[in-house]
């Protein structure tokens with residue numbers, strides 16, 4: 001071998017070595033990227049699961065993982081087979097149903113043609129958020145957890161079921177679940193992924209905000225921005241009337257609100273209208289008083305453009321256009337929300353007062369849960385009141401922190417109480433107002449905003465299908481139990497039934513209505529409608545006035561009283577049973593009454609539930 005060819009040989013060898021090294025390096029990089037990617041998906045109806053998922057996402061960043069957090073239906077679910085590590089946070093809504101923003105995904109995962117090993121490469125963990133006062137406790141998370149395993153995915157840690165009813169709230173289960181998750185991942189991946197626990201210094205900001213000139217044009221059509229994309233289209237409704245239906249001496253204000261409708265608006269009996277409330281004038285004034293007191297470097301007219309700090313983090317629709325601080329404080333930020341963990345972290349961020357900072361940080365720990373319960377949960381303190389309490393910490397707030405801190409106002413559902421042929425869209429709203437140890441009464445955001453509406457005011461509403469499914473045959477008997485505002489969806493169903501059956505004579509009543517309230521003279525909603533339909537034989541009406549005598553009568557007592565006829569209707573005529581209203585004690589008591597009248601046969605009641613012949617639509 002000549003010296004020249006020897007040199008050429010060495011050069012070739014060196015080049016090949018470089019190639020191999022660069023290939024190995026690339027592979028290693030790809031592998032580490034793969035290992036460190038974590039996808040966090042949530043199914044959330046009213047924002048809690050989203051909030052917990054984002055808390056998890058911030059922790060994942062501190063643990064050096066990368067990857068997005070998003071609603072399940074915003075993720076292209078066909079790509080799930082390419083993922084290796086996914087965390088799910090899933091709430092249950094309705095009568096044991098999946099939240100709206102995971103419906104598409106759930107439908108896809110249920111496809112029969114998916115191979116049983118399609119998710120064999122996937123490791124996952126699932127946290128369910130629910131409320132054990134509902135019979136179908138955490139059903140959505142339980143079903144998802146089961147289905148993922150049927151498709152070959154392997155759980156990293158067991159499914160955990162958080163419960164609103166726990167003395168310490170959802171965090172009693174969520175916090176230990178998260179700690180366990182990071183520990184298990186560290187062991188499984190053989191990586192040192194430990195990092196400092198959540199602390200203000202390591203707070204991960206989702207959004208970046210850029211102040212624009214005051215003169216910048218702000219899109220005044222902000223209303224449309226409030227609605228997440230999937231909820232379009234929405235309609236504009238004009239208030240026709242807003243009347244109190246309860247006696248002035250009654251403890252509760254209940255409103256019948258009627259909206260004018262245009263020809264393009266339509267709905268079916270049992271449907272729901274979703275309404276997006278605004279903050280009250282008082283809350284908005286209180287917020288800007290705080291801004292003034294602390295002499296922040298912005299005011300109500302400051303206009304900002306918000307963008308995402310992460311490529312894979314979707315900007316909510318409400319932040320997609322420049323907005324003034326006044327618009328955000330009026331239509332977007334929930335000023336009466338219950339403060340979540342990130343509120344304390346963010347408040348502590350620049351706090352220079354040691355006492356306040358120590359307290360705020362204590363609230364973010366598992367050991368501080370009892371304190372949070374006493375300070376927040378029991379008195380129902382709002383985020384605005386917390387900002388007023390922690391004055392030193394609040395004085396250091398910036399606009400960027402506030403945008404990160406406030407939750408976005410969630411829309412509220414109301415059962416439509418009229419049928420489309422009646423020419424108005426009616427809702428029956430119980431105004432939420434109650435006392436705690438706080439001096440000011442607690443006011444429900446949406447119901448009080450609705451109460452303030454005047455004739456001629458216009459609001460946006462989104463119409464969606466309710467959970468109630470009606471039988472196909474008009475002649476199938478219906479048994480409806482709707483105490484209080486629970487009567488609302490049944491008024492719509494009865495009105496429609498009357499329209500459909502108008503020409504059919506002689507009319508044989510096949511709708512049994514059980515209504516309950518405190519006093520005949522004080523809170524008997526839709527009294528004249530119900531009694532006139534009863535007289536005309538359109539319905540059979542049974543009313544329980546719980547406080548008109550010295551012993552209590554509730555709807556469940558009337559069900560037991562009419563056991564023989566009801567049993568016949570259910571067993572022989574395949575009647576459908578519907579229960580609507582408060583989710584507190586009523587649904588359980590009513591179900592027990594039905595079990596009792598059906599020979600104490602729980603299995604039979606379970607069977608009719610599965611067949612959708614026993615349906616509940618309840619709310620807290």
Ligand SMILES: Cc1cc2nc3c(=O)[nH]c(=O)nc-3n(C[C@H](O)[C@H](O)[C@H](O)COP(=O)(O)OP(=O)(O)OC[C@H]3O[C@@H](n4cnc5c(N)ncnc54)[C@H](O)[C@@H]3O)c2cc1C
Pocket residue numbers: 272412413414415416427428429430431432433434443444445446447448485486488489617618619620
């Ligand atoms: C499918 C569906 C249909 C619905 N239909 C109707 C309807 O027809 N009519 C109707 O009025 N509502 C209905 N609701 C409920 C409605 O959506 C709202 O939840 C309700 O109006 C309260 O909203 P808010 O914004 O005024 O109160 P929020 O600000 O959301 O506050 C409500 C919360 O306050 C707390 N709270 C309320 N009262 C008390 C109390 N006495 N003590 C302690 N805490 C309390 C509870 O935690 C409750 O969840 C329905 C809900 C659903 C899901």
Ligand SMILES: Cc1cc2nc3c(=O)[nH]c(=O)nc-3n(C[C@H](O)[C@H](O)[C@H](O)COP(=O)(O)O)c2cc1C
Pocket residue numbers: 043044045046047048049050091092093094095096097099129130131132134135136137138139164170618619620
């Ligand atoms: C209208 C309504 C229906 C609910 N139905 C159920 C249910 O069937 N089972 C359950 O375990 N929890 C149920 N819950 C409780 C929620 O799952 C729980 O409050 C959860 O934290 C809400 O999370 P989200 O805000 O992300 O939707 C219901 C709550 C509401 C308001």
